[in-house]
Amino acid sequence: MLKLKSAAAISLTALTAVLGANCGPKVVDEAPPLPASCPPAADMDTVRWYQVGDRAERDDLLRWCAGVGPPFIEEATYEDDPLDSLAVVSWNTHVGGGALGYFVRQLRTGVLTAGRPVNHFVILLQETFRDGYEVPAELPAGALYAEEIFPRRELGVRRDVRQVAREEGLHAFYVPSMRNGVDKGPPEDRGNAILSTLPLTEYTAWELPLRYQRRVSIGATVRGKTTAGEPWRLSFINVHLDNRSGIESLVLSFSRARIHQAEFVLDNLPFTSAAVLGGDLNTWLGEAGEPAVQMIRESFREPDPTPVHGTLKFGAVLERQTDFLFFRLPQGWRARYRRINGTYGSDHYPLLGWVVFPRLVDAEERSK
Numbered sequence: 001m002l003k004l005k006s007a008a009a010i011s012l013t014a015l016t017a018v019l020g021a022n023c024g025p026k027v028v029d030e031a032p033p034l035p036a037s038c039p040p041a042a043d044m045d046t047v048r049w050y051q052v053g054d055r056a057e058r059d060d061l062l063r064w065c066a067g068v069g070p071p072f073i074e075e076a077t078y079e080d081d082p083l084d085s086l087a088v089v090s091w092n093t094h095v096g097g098g099a100l101g102y103f104v105r106q107l108r109t110g111v112l113t114a115g116r117p118v119n120h121f122v123i124l125l126q127e128t129f130r131d132g133y134e135v136p137a138e139l140p141a142g143a144l145y146a147e148e149i150f151p152r153r154e155l156g157v158r159r160d161v162r163q164v165a166r167e168e169g170l171h172a173f174y175v176p177s178m179r180n181g182v183d184k185g186p187p188e189d190r191g192n193a194i195l196s197t198l199p200l201t202e203y204t205a206w207e208l209p210l211r212y213q214r215r216v217s218i219g220a221t222v223r224g225k226t227t228a229g230e231p232w233r234l235s236f237i238n239v240h241l242d243n244r245s246g247i248e249s250l251v252l253s254f255s256r257a258r259i260h261q262a263e264f265v266l267d268n269l270p271f272t273s274a275a276v277l278g279g280d281l282n283t284w285l286g287e288a289g290e291p292a293v294q295m296i297r298e299s300f301r302e303p304d305p306t307p308v309h310g311t312l313k314f315g316a317v318l319e320r321q322t323d324f325l326f327f328r329l330p331q332g333w334r335a336r337y338r339r340i341n342g343t344y345g346s347d348h349y350p351l352l353g354w355v356v357f358p359r360l361v362d363a364e365e366r367s368k
Contacts, residue, residue, distance in 0.1 A: 034063065039070065047175070050264070061210050067139050069130065072130070073172070076171050078197060079119075086198075086222075086224075086234065086354070089121060091103075091349075094346040095149040096153070098348075100164045104170070120197045121197055124194055124238040126279050129160055131188040132186060139182065147181060150184055153345060155344060171196045172195050175193075176191035177190065201222075202220055209264055213242065217237065219238065221235040221271065233274065234276065236278070237279075241258045258282065262292040266295065274333060277328075278323075278324060279323070280348065281322055307337065307338060311349050312347060313343060324351075338352060
């Protein structure tokens with residue numbers, strides 16, 4: 001059981017009350033009826049879904065799902081270059097607060113890598129958003145939606161994830177988790193996305209056990225060859241866990257919600273080969289004090305040790321480590337990551353990592 005000194009417990013409980021008051025679900029009363037199922041059957045054709053079986057929980061998740069649009073998949077042109085390494089980014093963009101297009105251009109031109117351009121990469125985005133006609137203009141009666149987050153942009157104009165993907169020529173997979181308010185501007189939903197310079201396949205979604213808000217983790221796979229002609233395949237799992245389970249649960253439930261959600265993803269993991277799991281785990285106690293993080297580390301053992309640094313700007317000067325990258329790699333593959341020292345307008349720092357594939361000659365040497 002998590003034990004805190006009384007002063008810390010009081011402060012944390014007070015913070016929970018503020019968060020619950022400001023970010024809790026809203027309900028629509030007068031509108032068309034709820035759909036019979038959500039996501040609709042058409043979404044099941046291209047995306048492999050994992051959902052909880054409990055009927056009451058499914059009914060609650062449907063009320064959240066009724067307010068969002070469908071997932072989308074964007075395909076782009078690409079260069080089929082041989083690769084001996086692949087960059088991977090994980091970043092919570094604070095619902096458009098982060099200047100995603102600007103960050104991608106800095107990555108491509110080498111600003112973040114000591115002048116060496118990064119031609120191929122996969123980006124795991126949490127708390128990104130989509131607006132426009134695909135998001136329902138009118139919510140069904142009883143539908144749930146989240147308090148809107150419309151951050152002020154310091155770098156350029158706030159643009160949705162599909163627009164950025166098209167402008168930057170990236171493959172994209174997006175699945176919304178919740179409606180982003182109803183009172184300001186065009187209808188929006190927010191959720192997770194995977195952007196890539198390489199084609200994405202094996203689209204997967206995990207609708208997590210409902211603890212506070214509806215959250216959907218997503219996955220996809222990319223493939224390629226090394227310069228020596230060795231084929232490689234790498235899957236990506238993008239997660240965003242709850243940071244609480246409701247105002248009534250108070251302090252003792254903070255880690256329990258994340259344990260259940262992480263366990264659900266790990267128990268329903270279709271990717272059996274090399275994989276990267278990254279995202280915003282909403283941890284309060286970093287790695288050492290978080291059972292959900294330790295559970296993930298049992299399957300995704302690299303890097304060891306995990307880099308220790310703040311990733312969420314918490315107030316004016318405080319930072320918490322909530323964002324991670326974990327790697328499950330075959331023998332001979334290597335991985336590392338670091339925090340980028342700038343938030344680009346978000347309240348989270350991006351993480352930049354690398355997966356290095358073994359050359360064919362190295363594989364031959366290991367087999368002797």
